[in-house]
Amino acid sequence: MLSKKTKYGLKALTYLARHEESAPIQIQEIATAENISRKFLESILLTLKKNGFLGSKKGKGGGYYMIRPASEIPMTAVMRILEGPIAMVPCVSLNYYETCDDCPDEATCSVHHLMIQVRDSALEVYRNHTLADIIRITVPE
Amino acid sequence: MLSKKTKYGLKALTYLARHEESAPIQIQEIATAENISRKFLESILLTLKKNGFLGSKKGKGGGYYMIRPASEIPMTAVMRILEGPIAMVPCVSLNYYETCDDCPDEATCSVHHLMIQVRDSALEVYRNHTLADIIRITVPE
DNA sequence: TATTTATCCTATAGGTTAACTAGGAAATGC
DNA sequence: GCATTTCCTAGTTAACCTATAGGATAAATA
Structure with a gap:
């Protein structure tokens, strides 16, 4: 949430x-x-x-x-500062990585692999938008 | 998280x-x-x-x-029961929809539109996987 | 029938975080 | 100097997450 x-x-x-x-x-x-x-x-x-x-x-x-044009502010950066990691589990976070203490091996962890895909899908959305884009959405024409 | x-x-x-x-x-x-x-x-x-x-x-x-084969258990269903809504904001949730009290109009809310895209990207991942798939990942060959 | 095993159910304790508030210090403009 | 507005630290409250306790219920076995 x-x-x-x-x-x-x-x-x-x-x-x-x-x-x-x-x-x-x-x-x-x-x-x-x-x-x-x-x-x-x-x-x-x-x-x-x-x-x-x-x-x-x-x-x-x-x-x-x-301080700079909205078109130069990537949503990834904003989200990371405001919300924290984009990943849902620390062990798949690019910027806030942490090992899981309960998990013996990431390579064989099913949760890990699934969460990598979720992370990547969210990242793709954020990477394709700057602040300028999300303003544009709200003001149609 | x-x-x-x-x-x-x-x-x-x-x-x-x-x-x-x-x-x-x-x-x-x-x-x-x-x-x-x-x-x-x-x-x-x-x-x-x-x-x-x-x-x-x-x-x-x-x-x-x-109770049924893992291949018939969609990850969307599992995630909704365990974690709750897949959406990051109630106002874009398909199964747990709620209006935002602070937001006058969804149609012109930039957060709303962005979060729809994030939701859809996560949904796509979950919809493309059953429990059987995420087991398969962990046991290579 | 008594005993053991294991799930079912309710309640709750303890810690953490989110959301918000208070009050004053520091800087700026007039 | 005075009003204005951000800057900073700290604190409050409520909800939630994680985990635990203790007994009720049901099934198997002897």
Whole structure:
């Protein structure tokens, strides 16, 4: 299940990307527009900033803004920061690999092999989309 | 992330399917073979039984056994019972659909559309596999 | 019929995480 | 200097996951 954090983060990113040219946008505005708790959104935007997806400005007229075009933000990167590993099991994770303590041998583990395929199928979706793509979907023509 | 319940359930199913012909197999045997807490596995096997994946026999010589060939058990069904919805968001779930309370309109929600694609890609993997397939993977030749 | 074996069932404890909140520090603009 | 807005740390609450306890039920055997 997708965490609220991820969901809110994605919504905030799309909101900001739609206003890419304009002045910084305040947390409160995004929170109101997208029905998100202000304080919670605050922490999410902060981690997005720390991970290089957003810029920010303090004080009056401050807020958050895109730091690079949405078309250059791959969904794989966003998902990994917000949601964590794309794989459903640590032992098939590309970026967060861990061995299973209960499993004697990955090579003969049926779960392992199945989950590799699930991971790859999800990866293909994310790799084929940038933030710009998922905005485009919502604004047909 | 895949729950232990699902992981253990899958391992137990593959174990049982590999001994399809033989007499009922006791919880303890599976627990030992697959490194699973006996009591925990007990509850998992019970739900698998209640959902028509396994049969059981009480008393001496009792245990669990496959009720139909592994080749007739689609992974979609197993995953839904053990792990729950395949979709990452309730609003794109085929079998466990729920509206999002924070989202005014699914049709214009970018998260919604992305998650439909992720769901479909996972579904394709699960639909193309039965329990028999994931056993086959582990026993090369 | 008594005993042993093994599943069935309910309840619950303990730990972890998710979702959200509080309050103030730091920076910016006027 | 004052209002504004992000930055940072910490804490709260509730749900869920993992695992366990203990007895009820049913079957086999002697």
